[in-house]
Amino acid sequence: MAPSANVPRMDPDTxxxxxxxxxxxxxxxxxxxxxxxxxxxxxxLNKVDTSTRYxxxxxxxxxxxxxxxxxxCEAAVKSTLETE
Numbered sequence: 001m002a003p004s005a006n007v008p009r010m011d012p013d014t015x016x017x018x019x020x021x022x023x024x025x026x027x028x029x030x031x032x033x034x035x036x037x038x039x040x041x042x043x044x045l046n047k048v049d050t051s052t053r054y055x056x057x058x059x060x061x062x063x064x065x066x067x068x069x070x071x072x073c074e075a076a077v078k079s080t081l082e083t084e
């Protein structure tokens with residue numbers, strides 16, 4: 001017996017409905033995959049943003065400390081030059 005003998009025959013209207021339902025499921029799966037990928041990308045970008053902000057804040061702190069140290073050194077040199 002051929003394998004197609006076990007498959008019930010469908011009228012064209014039923015076949016169209018089945019194809020529409022199958023296409024709808026495929027579309028939904030694609031949309032879900034896209035949503036998951038967007039969520040993954042968003043999570044990654046948020047982590048990069050947080051990390052970058054933290055690193056920039058640390059650099060800013062170090063730069064501020066260097067500026068204060070430089071101001072102190074300039075004042076010390078100026079004071080030394082004025083006393084001579």
